[in-house]
Amino acid sequence: MGTFVYMLLCADGSYYVGTTRDSLDGRVAEHQSGALGGYTASRRPVELVFWQDFQNATDAIAAERQIKGWRREKKEALIRGDYALLPELARRAAGATVRPSRRALPGAPQSPTRNESRSVRLLRDGG
Numbered sequence: 001m002g003t004f005v006y007m008l009l010c011a012d013g014s015y016y017v018g019t020t021r022d023s024l025d026g027r028v029a030e031h032q033s034g035a036l037g038g039y040t041a042s043r044r045p046v047e048l049v050f051w052q053d054f055q056n057a058t059d060a061i062a063a064e065r066q067i068k069g070w071r072r073e074k075k076e077a078l079i080r081g082d083y084a085l086l087p088e089l090a091r092r093a094a095g096a097t098v099r100p101s102r103r104a105l106p107g108a109p110q111s112p113t114r115n116e117s118r119s120v121r122l123l124r125d126g127g
Contacts, residue, residue: 003060007050007067007075010043015075019064024051049079 004024008016008031016039020027028048034041054060067075074089 002053002055003057005052005054005060005063005067006048007079008040008046009049010040010046012043014043015049015072016040016043016046017064017068017075019057019060021057024048 003019003021004027005017005019006024006027008018008028010016016031018027028046030036031040031046032044034044040046052060052063054063067078070078071089071093074086074093077083077085077089
């Protein structure tokens with residue numbers, strides 16, 4: 001177990017993206033109880049809708065920052081596991097003349113179970 005990037009659906013319909021080196025279930029429980037304060041404390045209950053385990057904390061933090069910068073539509077495509085749509089959404093957001101980021105590429109699709117979701121891998125593309 002390395003570092004998790006995770007996304008929570010908050011009671012108000014917004015998304016929270018974070019990272020943790022701790023137990024993912026434990027971190028979600030902390031958000032659920034309000035123990036962490038901050039953004040999710042006033043937006044409970046929360047639901048874990050996405051997670052990915054990274055071996056390298058630096059990669060996890062980079063993925064967190066990248067996902068935080070995405071529009072809602074792109075986050076929801078990631079949650080659904082609609083990886084083929086991500087590049088198109090990047091083009092729409094940036095305009096047709098700008099190339100989409102290739103840093104976040106899909107991992108193997110998984111069927112979510114309770115407290116689990118789909119995953120994506122961050123791959124270095126040299127820039």
